Amino acid sequence: MPHRSGSGHPLVLRSGLATAAVAGSLLLACPTAATAATVTPSPAPPEASASPETTVTPDDAAVAHAEATPEPTAEPAPTATTEEPAPEPATDPDPAPTTDAGGGKASGGSAGGTSGGTTTSPEPDATTAPADDAPDTGSGGSTGTTTPSPSPAAPESTPYDPDAPASAGVPGPEALEPVTFDDVSDLLGDPTYSVFAGPIAWMGRAGIADGVLTEAGRAYQPEATLTRGEFAAFLYRLAGSPARIVPKASPFADAGRRDTDHAAEIAWLAAQGIVTGRLDGTARAFRPDDPLTRGAMARWLYRFAGAPDVKAKDRGVYADVVAGSETDDAASWLAETVGELGSEGPDGLELHPGATLSRGAIAAILQLAHRADVGFVSWAAPLRLVDPTVVQVDVDSALNLRAGPSTNAAIAMQREDGASLETTGAVTSDGWVEVVVGDRLLWASPGYLAVDGTGGSTATGGAAGGVGTTAPALAAEYENGRIPASALCGLPWHEDLLLACGAADDLTRLDAAFHDLFGLHIPVSSAYRDYAGQLAATARYGGMAAVPGTSNHGWGEAIDLSEPGLPGGYDGEAYAWLVSAAPQYGWTLPGWAQPGGSKPEPWHLEHLG
Secondary structure (H helix, E strand, O other): OOOEOOOOOEOEEOOOOOOHHHHOOOEOOOOOOOOOOOOOOOOOOOEOOOOOOOOOOOOHHHHOOOOOOOOOOOOOOOOOOOOOOOOOOOOOOOOOOOOOOOOOOOOOOOOOOOOOOOOOOOOOOOOOOOOOOOOOOOOOOOOOOOOOOOOOOOOOOOOOOOOOOOOOEEEOOOEOOOOOOOOOEOOOOOOOEOOOHHHHHHHHHOOOOOOEEEOOEEEOOOOOEOEHHHHHHHHHHHOOOOOOEEEOOOOOOOOOOOOOOOHHHHHHHHHOOOOOOEEEOOEEEOOOOOEOEHHHHHHHHHHHOOOOOOOHHHOOOOOOOOOOOHHHHHHHHHHHHOOOEEEEEOOEEEOOOOOEOEHHHHHHHHHHHHHOOOOOOOOOOOEEEOOOOEEEEOOOOEEEEEOOOOOOOOEEEEEEOOOEEEEEEEEEOOOOEEEEEOOEEEEEOHHHEEEOOOOOOHHHOHHHOOOOOOOOOOOOOOOOOOOOHHHEEEEOOEEEEEEEHHHHHHHHHHHHHHHHHHOOOOOEEEOOOOHHHHHHHHHHHHHHOOOOOOOHHHHOOEEEEOHHHOOOHHHOHHHHHHHHHHHHHOEEOOHHHOOOOOOOOOOEEEEOO
16 A cells, blocks of 8 residues: 655656666655664755744645736736837826735835836836746646737836845755754664655765754654655755855845745845745735645745746646646656656546645655755756845836836826835746836836946846956957956965956055965955856855856956955955055955845955056
8 A cells, every 4th residue: 555645646757767666666755664773875065044943734725816916827927028128207197006905015015106108107017917836736727938019118227137236145955964864764564754855865975965953863753744845955055055145135025034044045035036925915926834835845846947848749648737837747747757746536547736745755756856956956947036125217208117017007296316116036937027116016117227326236246147346458359258267367375266367466465465464365265256156156056146247256356255255254354455455465355245235245346457
């Protein structure tokens, strides 16, 4: 008789998978009670914050939250785009705002500015707003290919860059050390025997899970129901803990640092378009302590892998998944790539997308995914969630705010040049930014928004791209990131770090003064970064890194500091002296990287040239 998962549905793994050895024993289910034995893993970590992981009783009703703002599909769906006209002054009074059921605000305070009438103000185009994570019924909107619209003419000030979190980042979760679990054994007859002992041991030695500390030791709790927050943390670590810096502010009202131990990992997944939550009035909810459903597991893992194309012949694997839905795409991909997970029903194989998973079962699924070479792939997500921030309208007349992310959507109101708006952090792939106005959620074009009080981020270079403050000395002879070592100079105290020779000379003079005062060299962690290194930085840090081929690191004109090497860190006297004295020696902390800048990066210095 097959073991059963936490939901009561038998969940079997059909043969023909990447790991036939596991197929015989893997009945994706919660095994019987376990209390004390050991699986001995061998070391090899990746990452995330060591934190207690909760147990939640399965409750499918808790997953199906009602949505306050109607949306067209059950999953984010890409949309086509068209170009549109230049801004014109407002002429008629704007329509009266309607009240959103559910109320509430994402970040407090209504947007400033006065209302205006209907105009042809500039925006990119899309058709409908991408939807949030949906109740796991197996249905969902079909997916398509998004064609980005041509960028509108830029205003005089730098536009808001929705591709990067705008508020200050904070250090990402530290990597987990390899661990063993005392409540799981692979020995038949042992009270703690689990059919998932092997995959659980792999989770421990790979640094994907660290379990919880109990009086009996370290426990994995294989029978416990997996929560949404726990799975977000597992995926983050499966990706190799890619964010050295993660957003400071969560885009979810219920998944901040005071709400869950997995806030940073959840925010990273949201910025990649892997998770989108559900709208609750003007706030977006993630429900980190709710049980993870099998449908959500398939969709998240599918997006984690870059939402690859699914061939027609591979569709329709599961009888209880609606054909053509995004859950169908995800489940079909999962069956083809990882394994046909499910149970036999009257009409064929069933996934039970609304049912839950045990922590033991997810260990087996993730190990199979790892063995099938499933890894994180950045993709053109139809909806991403970055840091909520405050922006200013930057147009000659007034900017249309629309009811949806499309020029076909009704103009709800307008805001004049200079008015402040709060963003929710939601950004569509074709260039729409969700904003909060009173108790309403509306959409605006980022090309006519500037980061409040900073002059924006895109054109200032560094992590947002562009050449920034420096005049690259080698730009006439070489391409960014393709400068030979023979044209660069090493730092005398760190010869393997290279810079353009003028930049290296100026930094050496600054270092001599720094050394005289503090008795140590400037702690430099990164200098010249070739094109391959820039690609790797983008893959690792996402929007926090420059667009490859545009970074000042690629000209040998920028350095990153190592905070542990600075006495007192960024709050210490050494750092304060370094930043204040640097311009006298041809180096600077750019305005966008300063504490009040659009993307604070205290570690990043650029050569003035």
